[in-house]
Amino acid sequence: MAKVKCLAALLLIALASTEAALGPRGYGTRFGSAPLLERFAWRILDWNYPNEVSRQQAIASGDFQPENALPVGIEIWRDKLFISVPRWKNGIPATLNYIPLNSVRGGAPKLNPYPTWAQNVAGACGSGLTTVYRIHADVCDRLWVLDVGTIGIGNTTVQACPYTLNVFDLTTDKLLRQYRLRPEDVNQNTFIANIAIDLGKGGCDDAFAYMSDELGYGLIVYSWQLNKSWRLYHSYFMPDPLAGDYNIGGLNFQWGEEGIFGMSLSPIALDGFRTLFFHPLSSNREFAVSTRILRDESRAEDSWHDFQVLPERGPLGHSTAEVMDDNGLQFFNLVDQNAVGCWNSLLPYAPSNQAVVARHDEAMIFPADVKVNRGLLWIMTDRMPVFLVSTLNYTDVNFRILTVPVRDAIAGTVCDNSPWTYTGNQLGGPYGQPWWDR
Numbered sequence: 190m191a192k193v194k195c196l197a198a199l200l201l202i203a204l205a206s207t208e209a210a211l212g213p214r215g216y217g218t219r220f221g222s223a224p225l226l227e228r229f230a231w232r233i234l235d236w237n238y239p240n241e242v243s244r245q246q247a248i249a250s251g252d253f254q255p256e257n258a259l260p261v262g263i264e265i266w267r268d269k270l271f272i273s274v275p276r277w278k279n280g281i282p283a284t285l286n287y288i289p290l291n292s293v294r295g296g297a298p299k300l301n302p303y304p305t306w307a308q309n310v311a312g313a314c315g316s317g318l319t320t321v322y323r324i325h326a327d328v329c330d331r332l333w334v335l336d337v338g339t340i341g342i343g344n345t346t347v348q349a350c351p352y353t354l355n356v357f358d359l360t361t362d363k364l365l366r367q368y369r370l371r372p373e374d375v376n377q378n379t380f381i382a383n384i385a386i387d388l389g390k391g392g393c394d395d396a397f398a399y400m401s402d403e404l405g406y407g408l409i410v411y412s413w414q415l416n417k418s419w420r421l422y423h424s425y426f427m428p429d430p431l432a433g434d435y436n437i438g439g440l441n442f443q444w445g446e447e448g449i450f451g452m453s454l455s456p457i458a459l460d461g462f463r464t465l466f467f468h469p470l471s472s473n474r475e476f477a478v479s480t481r482i483l484r485d486e487s488r489a490e491d492s493w494h495d496f497q498v499l500p501e502r503g504p505l506g507h508s509t510a511e512v513m514d515d516n517g518l519q520f521f522n523l524v525d526q527n528a529v530g531c532w533n534s535l536l537p538y539a540p541s542n543q544a545v546v547a548r549h550d551e552a553m554i555f556p557a558d559v560k561v562n563r564g565l566l567w568i569m570t571d572r573m574p575v576f577l578v579s580t581l582n583y584t585d586v587n588f589r590i591l592t593v594p595v596r597d598a599i600a601g602t603v604c605d606n607s608p609w610t611y612t613g614n615q616l617g618g619p620y621g622q623p624w625w626d627r
Contacts, residue, residue, distance in 0.1 A: 221546040223597035234258040237299040254280025262323035265562040273321040277342040283309035304362040314350035322382040329393035332357040379405035385452040401449040428471035447471040453513040473506030475499040499538040514561040522556035531604040544602035
């Protein structure tokens, strides 16, 4: 508990000092001051084996190599915190895992395979999950899981199984549906790390999944009702050739090929559709498109002018994951700044309308995923560049899951909508209508 309080104090001091140095701008400050709570922290990951004998046998056989495990994605559903661990290196016992929040309150808990050990066998195409990145739980109690089917990373990558979308019933832990992406949905460079789920006004069957092909520069759309997928191409999915240089955790490296990555969906607009916001990883710019375009396969084939270019986030604007809550608040990880930013979509997308709600140069080295659940902002940091480019120090804390109430995170910042809600003409309507829904 003392460690949690210490970390929270450090975060509070760091944010407050930054704000004092730069000063407030616009309607509110550009930097929040709410402390973060360190919910979980690991030096190295471990799994909850049935017994110590089976754990030691797995280590002896090489099936479990703790130093090769890196968490990359999280999701929250009721009393479960899901954590994905890709099989970039050998010895990963399970790629999709969970922590029971009702019985584990902190520390460095062991991971439990989801839904079972047997369904996490690498290379067991059709029956086991090989490699999972980011996951999404919808309001219909379904967990959407894209198994990319790969083992290794970069030049070591082996496509052991096809790209397969798996949808689980979270109330029974049973597989509801499994859909293999078509050969036309992928190409030789395909690397899909993110998924966004769009539920329309038609209930649980009115569902679409959007999958971002980071290295193949495409967007794959899947319709639950049609049980069908299609692929879109657009130049906005490609990286900015001037934004491929990174400086994170004391390392300088180049990820110049990283295209469309983070995605978030707006609340349903007046026309019955959402807006998909997205950005390439190697870019400082955001883009947007209505799901009215994406949901219609024939329209998506000729939709170049329907995509919107939004202003740049400014320097040091590389972002991994992003999420938008039901109130239209977008949160996005700023990996160059060891920070998480926010934007209130009641205002136009611009640096002056964005703020940093969390920042820490130790606890937040490479914020990899961000989620909002029941008014709480969840952030996972994992020092990924150090893991990939150098070597992690396993005597230090390397992986963290941090939380802060959304209202506390944005309080007093330009993202806090209280100064401008219901201001009529400023927002294009008497009900605070978002600029993208005019």
